[in-house]
Amino acid sequence: MSKILKYIKGDLIECEVFKLVDFYDAILRQPTTPFDFSARTYKEAQYIAYSLTETLEKNKGLGLSANQVGLKDRVCVINMGDKAWVMFNPYIVEKSEDKSEFGEGCLSYPGLYLKLQRPNTVKVRFQAIGGEFVEHEFSGLTSVCVQHELDHLDGIVYTDRISPIKLEQAKRKVKKTLKKIAKVTAA
Numbered sequence: 001m002s003k004i005l006k007y008i009k010g011d012l013i014e015c016e017v018f019k020l021v022d023f024y025d026a027i028l029r030q031p032t033t034p035f036d037f038s039a040r041t042y043k044e045a046q047y048i049a050y051s052l053t054e055t056l057e058k059n060k061g062l063g064l065s066a067n068q069v070g071l072k073d074r075v076c077v078i079n080m081g082d083k084a085w086v087m088f089n090p091y092i093v094e095k096s097e098d099k100s101e102f103g104e105g106c107l108s109y110p111g112l113y114l115k116l117q118r119p120n121t122v123k124v125r126f127q128a129i130g131g132e133f134v135e136h137e138f139s140g141l142t143s144v145c146v147q148h149e150l151d152h153l154d155g156i157v158y159t160d161r162i163s164p165i166k167l168e169q170a171k172r173k174v175k176k177t178l179k180k181i182a183k184v185t186a187a
Contacts, residue, residue, distance in 0.1 A: 004054060015050035017058050018069035023108045027067045031155040032074040035088045037131035049086040049129045052077040056084075061107045063145040065152035068108050076149035080142050090126035090150055093135065095119040102144045104158050111174045114162050118147045 006013050021027060035045065048066065056064040056077050065076040078085045100120045103113045121139040124146055128134050138146045148158060159167055 006050070013046065013050050015047055015054050018051055018055045018071075020055075020059065020068055020107055021070050025070070027070060027072070028108060028152070028157055029155050030067065030072070032065070032067050032153045033072050035073045035075055035127070037088075037127065042130060045088065045129050045131070048073060048075055049077070049088075053079070053084050053086065056107075059107050062141075063149040064107060065149045067152060067155075074153050076153060078142065078145050078149060080145070085136075085146075086129060087124065087126035087146075087149075088128070088131075090124050090146075090153070092122050092147070092150060093125050094123035094137075096121035096139075100140065100144065102141060104144065104148055106148070106158055108152075108157065109159065111177065112159075112170055114158055114167070114170055116144075116158060116161050118144050122146060124150075 004015050004017065006015065035048075037045070048071065052064055052066065052069070052075065055069060056062075056079055062080060063076060063078045066073045074089050076087050076090065078087070096119045098120045099117045101115055101117045103115050105111075105113045120143060121137060122143050123135060123137045125133065125135045151158065151161075162170075
């Protein structure tokens with residue numbers, strides 16, 4: 001993919017749209033490694049942050065982790081429309097007892113939606129693009145997205161969080177939908 005140059009807040013930023021890895025790629029099952037701000041440059045952090053954001057935007061997703069594009073860094077981005085959160089080295093410091101159920105999708109598994117229960121609110125500690133530490137509380141759908149991406153960073157995919165029977169039912173539903181689409185486009 002070719003490089004993209006953008007003006008952001010008066011600065012010329014270089015980034016790219018990464019290619020998503022195949023859902024069979026072993027990197028999705030491997031825990032990521034912390035991004036070391038003492039050994040890496042601000043420009044590297046900036047490149048990863050803006051490239052993940054551009055990739056997420058192009059693929060019209062809500063969240064994206066670095067390993068979904070073949071990177072081993074513990075970095076993800078969440079974009080709920082009004083604000084993009086790029087999180088380096090995130091981890092959950094607090095979870096609510098109350099849970100919510102949402103239909104979750106994933107850019108690594110196009111068309112596969114699974115109903116999962118997750119804590120309704122999480123407090124996350126992470127580093128921002130410049131390495132400074134931030135703690136923020138997320139709730140509702142944003143909380144679900146954050147937990148989904150942190151699972152990715154730990155080498156866990158959302159299909160691991162559902163029973164094999166329910167997973168097979170969901171996969172059959174995707175196959176039926178794809179067959180219907182094929183018939184409509186063939187007509």
